[in-house]
Amino acid sequence: MDTFDSLQTVRAPRLRPGDRVRIVSPASPPNREGVARGVELLTSWGLEAELGEHVFDQWGYMAGRDEDRAFDLNSAYSDPGVRAVIATRGGKGAYRIVDCLDTDALRRDPKPLVGFSDITHIHLALWAQCRLASLHGPFANWSDGWSGRASADALCRALMTTDPVILHQDSSEASAAVTRDGTATGVLIGGNLDAIRTEAGAGLPNLQGAILFLEHQRGTGLGEVDRALTQLTRSGALEGLRGVALGQFLGFDQDAGDPTLGGWGIADVLRDRLTCLGVPVLGGLPAGHGLHPPTIPLGTQATIDTTQGTLTVQSAVT
Structure with a gap:
């Protein structure tokens, strides 16, 4: 393979x-x-x-x-x-x-x-x-x-231009609290979590050796994020990843968990589902469905560095 x-x-x-x-x-x-x-x-x-x-x-x-x-x-x-x-x-x-x-x-x-x-x-x-x-x-x-x-x-x-793209961690993002220390380099693939979940078992490419970028739109609850990540895990799609880069997960309070959900918030769900993969995880990237979206190359080599709080991606054009 x-x-x-x-x-x-x-x-x-x-x-x-x-x-x-x-x-x-x-x-x-x-x-x-x-x-x-x-x-x-x-x-x-x-x-x-x-x-x-x-x-x-x-x-x-x-x-x-x-x-x-x-x-x-x-x-x-x-x-x-x-x-x-x-x-x-x-x-x-x-x-x-x-x-x-x-x-x-x-x-x-x-x-x-x-x-x-x-x-x-x-x-x-x-x-x-x-x-x-x-x-x-x-x-x-x-x-x-x-x-x-x-x-x-x-x-x-x-x-x-052929300049690399560098994104810096933003502590105000809901996913910023989810970090597993380390550096990782691989081809960046991903985008919207719902779309990636839908393609599992159909059009999702092999992710071995990749860095997976995930973001999530406003309008769904913690359980839906949990279901999506669990489906990807159970399908085997996340096996062999080198790292995870987390963008915006909108509509979730960064600090407070929901008392009706056992006090869990979005960071708890992401941490529970992703840190067990045993690879570096960098949360808090200001990319997704929020205001002032950056442009991120997909399919090129990228590096996440949790100490620096950066995702660096090589250009998609030559």
Whole structure:
């Protein structure tokens, strides 16, 4: 069985002024004002931003039918003039099209995908099927209040330079109290916990030799986090990990446990489920569903250092 040590990461060329970027909606539909702001931002970097054919479609809670969302992704992947693909938002639906991706086109002509949340399904599929490095980053459905200048600058650097990305532990994050001392180096893989859990036994790649990045959206309770981590453990998916990097777990009080739940809080659940893996765990990374999201390469070599409180990740582009 292949481990990350034996696999070669495929990286796309970094973007340059004049390059075309395709905006697509693989999951839920965006709003037009946010996408227009995203186009404006990309254009300010000297890029040519264009929209997929079905960006504003709606079919139930998804941005169009499965075949149309997959068509937009694959059209971008097969167009040699498109140099990066940016999702408009997460939500629901990306998990329905991961088996329809034209990974042959990406092997011939790699280009990075940007997104997070439900887009984690596609990040996992791109690594599992063609070892493509991608970017856990903000959506093209842009909001200056939610993302802001720091997020814009981080996304621009991640797409247009080969600088490594360094995240520093933030003691105010709910996961910050969960640390198992040590350093670890491996390929960074992961994203949204619910998406990773869903892919267990289906599209989740072998994680032996990897550093697993986890974040969790607001709206579910401690039991759901416990179920997700227990499912991953019981499936054997976490065997052979070198380390765990914990991002934001929103909606949980950092300090106080719930007296109706035996006094446990989110840190207790994470500590109970993860420190038994016997690998370094770094909590408190300011990355996930919160304000001002950074852009984090996935599928490239990363190092966690609990003494320094840092996650350092090599660029997804060359």
